Amino acid sequence: MEKDWWKGKIAYQIYPKSFNDSNHDGIGDLKGITQKLDYLKDLGIEILWLSPVYKSPFVDQGYDIADYYAIDPIFGTMEDMDELIAEAKARGISIIMDLVVNHCSDQHEWFQKALADPDGEYADYFYFIESDTEPSNWRSYFGGSVWEKVPNSTKYYLHSFHKAQPDLNWQNPRLRQEIYDMINWWLKKGIAGFRIDAIINIKKDLSWTSLPADQEDGLVAVQAALANAQPIEPFLRELTEQTFDKYNAFTVGEVFDETEEELQFFIGENGVFSSIFDFKQAILGQKGNGWHDFDEPTAEDIKKSIFQVHERTDKIGVLSTIIENHDEARGASHFIPHADVDTASKKCLATIALLRKGIPFIYQGQEIGMENQYFEAIEDYDDISTINGYQVALKDGLSEEEALAVIGKYSRDNARTPMQWTDDTYLGFSDVKPWLMSQQPNRTINVAEQENNPQSVLHYYRALTGLYRHDTYGSSLRYGAFHPLFEEVENVIAYERRGERRVQVLTNFQAKAQTLQLSQPIEEVLLNNLEVLDLDKDDCLTLAPYQAVVIAVS
Known part of the structure; x- marks a missing residue:
């Protein structure tokens, strides 16, 4: 297999618990995924x-792993996993798994042995710190201190989550x-690589220095x-040499706030990963004080984010791009904007995201334009991050109604409800009530409906991937360079992919029309999310609200 076999591919993320239930227990499973491989x-x-x-x-929906070598029974068996790998391979689909090695579950054998003997060898598999008080004032990603008392001991253990x-x-x-042995075991089994979770957190400030508080709780x-x-x-160089390099694995890192020097290390010519996700767009509007302190991103924000990240990154390596995932x-x-959400605007957003330079990741349901869900009460949510966000909003003075509205917009559970296969009672996902479902999907x-509608979002996504x-x-879309176009035109997000041929992606991400003066005649219209094309004899193209046009030029 060629070294960079993954370049120019299109990826899809499945949240297995919510994709397809094959055994009628309300929980998605591996056989359910195998059933949908042709889709x-x-x-x-x-x-x-x-x-x-x-x-x-x-506790954190599977990101708390109790046994790296076992499939959880709710998903099936290892034989089911082997079948999925083989059936996917037969269809030209490579499987990658989540690699969660910053932390494990407190139910893992290692941690249980550490608790049984806080001075023994397994205690050193974790951060057991001798201290009269909590060693630092750090706040976990899910709220509260990162330190927990080790029972029957004078030590604390660290948990970033x-x-x-x-x-x-x-x-x-x-x-x-132990971690390298496990990774190689999975690669030998036949998976093609890993999405690497929270990897930056494996480095630590071993002095456990407290820092100035950033909120009224006294924590940072x-x-x-x-x-x-x-x-x-x-750490990462050793990880790569001991595992990924041996199997020519595809690896995509979950990395935030990387410097240019770090980019070189992560995805440069000799980088430790194949790619990292572009999260710059996903975090637009965040102010760091919780979901209730968040500005909605504008078209100009999105454009600036995309153009800046390509200018910074393309000369170094390959990005993986997203619109959404299980954490968004x-x-x-x-x-x-809420008033503008419709089929045209969803297609326009998809065009911007999928035809950028990089590896596009589609999240389950994105290809049919699934939207946020409706939950009536905090008790209806499952996600621990959502529940924490609700409590933070209440502490900062929001009413229960206001706090519920905020988390309803940003909750991770929006992406974790069942994949909507049909309009049946349980959405064609299962014959029984799913593990998580909003009251008003x-x-x-x-x-099913979109399969029969040639103008649907699903058919449009197939047309987008067909361009690859x-x-x-x-080849120009898979490997070509990225060049911004019409940067000065407000709310127009446009760019050219330039390889053996030149392909221009022109989108009008707003609710009013916009006219563009094209610099070259159109050779061919490759894709249009609307049925009209307003082009005059002088090559002036007027884009309707949320129109996306993909053209070839000479």
Whole structure:
């Protein structure tokens, strides 16, 4: 297999618990995914990322792993996993899994042995710190202190996330070797690589220095401590050499706020990962004080974010691009003004995202334009981050009604409700009530209806991915350079992909028309999300509200 086999591919993320239920228990499973592989192939998918399916108590929906070598029974068996890998491969689809090695579950054998003997060898698999008080004032990602008392001991253990997710001690070479052995076991089994979760957090400030508080609780976000942490480079270089390089694996890192120097290390010519996600667009509007302190991104914000990240990154390596994922609200509800959310605007957003330079990741349901869900009460939510966000909003003075409205817009549960296959009672996902479901799902958004509608969002996504395989222009979209166009035209997000041919992507991301003077005649219209094309004899193109046009020029 060629070294960079993953370049020019289209990826799809599945949240297994909510994709397809094959055994009628209300929870998605591996056999359910296998049943839908032909659907994914028809969508043009070549890489399939599965959120965690390992054995877990599901405190954080599988990102708390109790056994890295076992499939959780709710998803099926290891034989089901082997079948999925083989059936996907037969359709030209490579499987990648989540690699969660900053932390594990407190139910993992290692941690249980550490608790049984806080001075023994397994205690050194974690950060057990002898202290009379909490060693620092760091706040976990899910709220509250990162420190939890070790029972029957004078020690505290570190958890950057939930207290049921103790951080693994990467200082310990024996622990690192355990991780490498596990990774190689999965690669040998036949998966093609990993999406690497929260990897920046494996480096620590080992002095456990308290920092100035950033909120009234007297704590500071744990990510602030990363600035004083020891170098991460030796850990990741060793990880790559001991595992990924041996199998020519595709790896995509979850990395935030990387410097240009770090970009070189992560995805440069000799980078430790194949790619990293572009989260710059996803975090637009965040102010750092919770979901209730958030500005809605504008078209100009989105354009500036995209253009800046390509200018900074393309000369170094390959980005993986997203509209949404399991940790974000639905893109249609986040990036499109509420009054403008419709089929045209969803297609316009998809055009911007999928034809950028990089590896586009489509999240389940995005291809049919799924929107945010409706939950009546905080008790209806499952996500621990959502519940924490609600409490933060209340503490900052919002009413219960106001706090509920805020988390309703940004909750991760928006993306975790069942995939909508039909308009049936349980959305064609299951024959019984799903594990998580809003009271008022928009049943009109479903695969079955869109399969029969040539103008649907689903058909449009298939047309977008089809451009990647276009005999004449596909290579320019897969590998061509990215050049911004019409930067000065407000609310127009346009760019050219330039390779053997020149393909221009012209989108009008607003609710009023906009006229553009084209610099070259159109050779061919490759895609149009509307049925009209207003082009005069002088090559002036007038784009209707949320119109997206993809053209070839000489």
